[in-house]
Amino acid sequence: MSQLPEQRRTTRPVQIFEVSTLYGVATLAAAVDAGQFGPPAAARRILLVSNNAATPEAATRLADMNGFHGLARRFDEIIDWNATIRPHHPSTWTPPRDESPVWERMFRNAWGLGSAPVELVVESIQVSPARALATIFGGSVVHVYADGLMSYGPTRERLPQWLGCRIQRLLHLDLVPGLRPLLLTEHSVRAETVPGDAFLKVLGELGEAAAGEPELARVAADRPTAVLLGQYLAALDILTPEEEEELHARMLRGAVAAGHECVVFKPHPTAPARYSHVLEKEAAQAGVRLHVLEGPVLAEAVYDRCRPTLVVGCFSTALLTAATYYGIPIAKVGTEALLDRLTPYQNSNRIPVTIVDFAVPDLERGAEHLQAAGERTDELGALVRTVGYCMQAKLHPLLREPASSWLEAHLGDDTERYFKRRRLTALALPGGGTSVRARLLRRSPSARWAARRIRAAQRRLRTRAGETAGSAYPR
Secondary structure: OOOOOOOOOOOOOEEEEEEOOHHHHHHHHHHHHOOOOOOHHHOEEEEEEOOOOOOHHHOOOHHHOOOHHHHHOOOOEEEEHHHHHOOOOOOOOOOOHHHHHHHHHHHHHHOOOOOOOEEEEEOOOOOOOHHHHHHHOOOOEEEEEEOOHHHHOOOOOOOOHHHHOOEEEEEEEOOOOOOOOOOOHHHOOEEEEEOHHHHHHHHHHHHHHHOOOHHHHHHHHOOOOEEEEOOOHHHHOOOOHHHHHHHHHHHHHHHHHOOOOEEEEEOOOOOOOHHHHHHHHHHHHHOOEEEEOOOOOOHHHHHHHHOOOEEEEOOOHHHHHHHHHHOOOEEEOOHHHHHHHOOOOOOOOHHHHHHHHHHOOEHHHOHHHOEOOOOOHHHHHHHHHHHHHHHOOOOOHHHHHHHHHHHHHHOOOOOHHHOOHHHHHHOOOOOOOOOHHHHHHHHOHHHHHHHHHHHHHHHHHHHHHHHHHHOOOOO
16 A cells, blocks of 8 residues: 655645445446546545455455556555554444544544545445544545445435535446436435446456456366356355355356356355355266356456356346346346345345346246346336335335335235335335234324334333343453
């Protein structure tokens, strides 16, 4: 990481780009190339790199990923956020708001910002490090960028007004053409698409940079025709390690059944090595060639160098990237079970799983069903808005009537998996319970108000009980 002069002072505007993944860097690089942050000389651009892994010391550094330094040339300086706030962890440290003037003076001095106006460009505004930066630079304009499918879902929780009113726009990739993001719309934040041609050009740079990776070169030379994407869902407590192993094995068996004889498995960077061993046994039994690509490259670099004819995954963003930007047929495995396992219903992964489950062909239904995604965008948009309302009804009251109408017209055997009966009952929506309580909630605003007060009181009691129980254990 480059070092900044300690005493530099400037009044030139400063743009701080917070990033934690190479895919995020690629998204920002494409936006910069497209002029979405003004001409190069308009501001001093700082790339603030954060490693949000549970154990950052054991994870691959972003700077060690193939292609990072080429993308980073769009920025004037690079700062290591982990080193800056050590010993705190980036995901857990946020200074109190009443201390923000002190912290801002400290960071302005350390980074040589002087009195220059600061713009923040951050990901996942609900949590740190984005939340920490927005607190420290309390008077700054905020731009949010979303490089994945979560941009199509609702904001995870209500943002405080002091933060929500500062967000100028949401930059997002058009991963599902025609589908509008729901994220941050409760604050009337304008959504702006990162141009696809600019993003594809950046992905091409990453592919060129990865060409020198010996492991990828060996894989490309064998001309694999299918790519399997791992996500490490066990780390999110969505699946057990054994269930995730079986999920990967189902991907392989499905690819073999579809006629593929040479397959690449791209595991999640933090997944255990045993996942690969299980697949290797499956491949040996099926008589197909399997390559496990563990090098520091993006899945998109594999697409660029190997040119596969099929990409298989669960609900990885890279699955939609393959279809939208490379025109590669894609297929899903295991999404229906995940829709049932995600808890609580408001889990932010619900929208990505819903999109993939609805729009992407199922690998286990047979090769004749494999095709590119995106043919049912209008239907998908209505479904996503309905699920989004059920996830965060208080943030989107204007979606209640459309959601109710959609449920009345479409809720059935093919769509029930996207909703929980208990959730529909609590919101007094079609498909919910028909108890006396549910009928009362539908008809009486006063009863709904009282029920909300009771639920809020119950949540506070559970929270206090949890804090009391947790205080007996060291953290």
